Amino acid sequence: MNVEKATNNIQTDRRQLLTALSDGEKNEIDLLLQHYPRASGATIDALKIVQQYQGWVSDMAIAALAQYMRVPLAELDSVATFYNLIFRRPVGATLIHPCNGISCQLLGCKKIQRQLETQLQISDGGTTTDGQITLLSLPCLGACDKAPVLLLRKSLRVESTGPMHCSDQLLENLNTRKIELVINKLWGRRYERARS
Numbered sequence: 001m002n003v004e005k006a007t008n009n010i011q012t013d014r015r016q017l018l019t020a021l022s023d024g025e026k027n028e029i030d031l032l033l034q035h036y037p038r039a040s041g042a043t044i045d046a047l048k049i050v051q052q053y054q055g056w057v058s059d060m061a062i063a064a065l066a067q068y069m070r071v072p073l074a075e076l077d078s079v080a081t082f083y084n085l086i087f088r089r090p091v092g093a094t095l096i097h098p099c100n101g102i103s104c105q106l107l108g109c110k111k112i113q114r115q116l117e118t119q120l121q122i123s124d125g126g127t128t129t130d131g132q133i134t135l136l137s138l139p140c141l142g143a144c145d146k147a148p149v150l151l152l153r154k155s156l157r158v159e160s161t162g163p164m165h166c167s168d169q170l171l172e173n174l175n176t177r178k179i180e181l182v183i184n185k186l187w188g189r190r191y192e193r194a195r196s
């Protein structure tokens with residue numbers, strides 16, 4: 001995040017900052033803080049709470065969270081930037097995380113990655129033009145005996161102001177044919193259009 005920009009946001013729009021976190025988020029953060037002697041120990045989990053409610057973590061949300069938790073903005077920003085599962089821009093309701101760890105590399109994950117990028121017409125870290133699917137490779141997913149693998153995560157918002165519910169599915173022993181079927185199922189008609 002641009003810390004200077006966030007700081008300016010604090011100065012220029014305090015009202016927006018006050019409403020950047022919902023009551024549900026604040027309640028969950030309060031509960032979380034009870035388990036830590038120092039607020040700085042709870043930063044990753046607090047960022048995850050914000051992401052669970054908002055889908056991603058904006059500069060404004062970081063600034064509001066820093067103020068709410070009374071931790072330095074720069075500290076929170078560096079944690080959010082370091083942790084690759086905290087999203088700093090909007091992502092799709094479906095996240096595809098192909099593994100790029102060494103076992104998966106030895107068993108062809110580059111081909112899998114290429115096929116995903118071609119079918120979805122995005123590069124790693126990108127989101128499809130309809131905003132539905134984000135592709136983001138990750139290091140070892142802990143299932144090396146089933147390589148190559150990918151993690152498919154779908155988020156669903158049940159209540160308009162509540163947290164999102166996520167379902168995770170690990171797809172194992174992948175090959176390009178399996179990937180084609182997966183993407184057809186997820187994104188079928190759009191993929192067919194893109195092909196023609």
Ligand code: FES
Nearest residue numbers: 099101104141143
């Ligand atoms: S390297 Fe891919 S699961 Fe371990």
